[in-house]
Amino acid sequence: MPELPEVETIVRDLRLIVPQRTIKAVRVLRPNVVQGTEETFISTLIGKTFRSISRRGKNIVSHMSHDYVLVINLGMTGRLALDTDNSALTHPAVQFQLDRGRPLVYDDIRRFGKLRLFKEPDWESQSDRLGPEPLSPDYTYTDLYEKLASSSSPVRSWLLNQKNLAGVGNIYANEALHLAGVHPRRPSNNLTEPESKLLHQSLKTILYSAIENRGTTLRNYRDTSGLRGRNKPNLKVYGRHEQACFSCKSLVERIVFSNRSAFFCPDCQR
DNA sequence: AGTGTATCCTGCAGGC
DNA sequence: TGCCTGCAGGATACAC
Incomplete structure (x- = not known):
């Protein structure tokens, strides 16, 4: 959650x-x-x-x-x-x-x-066994690019592994990949340097805006006062299976790998 | 090294 | 109304 x-x-x-x-x-x-x-x-x-x-x-x-x-x-x-x-x-x-x-x-x-x-x-x-903090000022796109290059696993799975990057889960991995225009199943070592740079920036953008909205409540999440997060309306792909992509009107797809759902736009994310 | 599967649990939505 | 199945933001252990 x-x-x-x-x-x-x-x-x-x-x-x-x-x-x-x-x-x-x-x-x-x-x-x-x-x-x-x-x-x-x-x-x-x-x-x-x-x-x-x-x-x-x-x-x-x-x-x-x-x-x-x-x-x-x-x-x-x-x-x-x-x-x-x-x-x-x-x-x-x-x-x-x-x-x-x-x-x-x-x-x-x-x-x-x-x-x-x-x-x-x-x-x-x-x-120390956890990966870097994605919002840390000294986490650079070069760090991301070089680490992606050493793995052949699908980039969505790579992002979920806390040893690679600390704090990203299924919602924001999918959202950042959509913003960066990267297909969730792309092999990590297949991303170009410009794509890594875009993904790095997308992760920061997605995470910062979710923090501003006090998180995403799909079902159970509440803050310490029992209030819901307000970020759900910002989601572009997560949970939007078979609905129109806001950018191109294609239908958002849902696939399952590594036992987790992945949501993406087949036109915006190649 | 990576992937698929199972496990820890409860609750909810949808189909019949 | 009730029963069944599938699914859910995570993490880990296992066999292959």
Whole structure:
């Protein structure tokens, strides 16, 4: 569910809520969303204070006191929110009682999400296994072009692999490829340098505009206040199977490979 | 190295 | 109304 723009939106919300708050109690209602034993997870977090919140790819990274890092991957349906009386948190999995205010709740319908605890250096080495951040100023089209050149896998699959690029998921991979005019099945090492440059720029454009719109809600995604993202009307191909391309009026096609749907315009994307 | 398949889960839409 | 199938923003492990 949540890709880079959705996670970025949640991270920005959390920065207004949790820093300098201390965890007083933890309730694990669904042990399988927590890595390691429930007991260790709880005892490690009690008494720790949130210092800062950042994002790495699709991960919410909470830097805690005593050099601990709580890393949350939302999977398909994970949510974080402060519990409220009329809460739409239907599948609470973990509750954090803070030193003041309402509990912070991790809610996850399908429970594909994961909450992991690291010591700072261990998280650093874990983070190093992820690809570059597409929105980082020092991520250049040359980086993209050279890395694409070493892979023969379809470019849509390449973009989804978090070791190649961190944070891009199926919606924005398809949207960026459409904006760049590149067919999702093109072998990565088949892209020319100009095409790589266009794809690099398209990724930034698509991701920035999705962040401005606070993410895309197709079904389950909500921000920490329970509000939907507003980016869905901007989608040009994702989910638009058999509808007319806005650029050329051809019908958007849906194909499946690597077990995921790919949407593209057969005329705009060769 | 890459791909297809299965797995972890629940919920919803569509067909009958 | 109910039952069945397919599908969903992710990540990973496996066989080939």
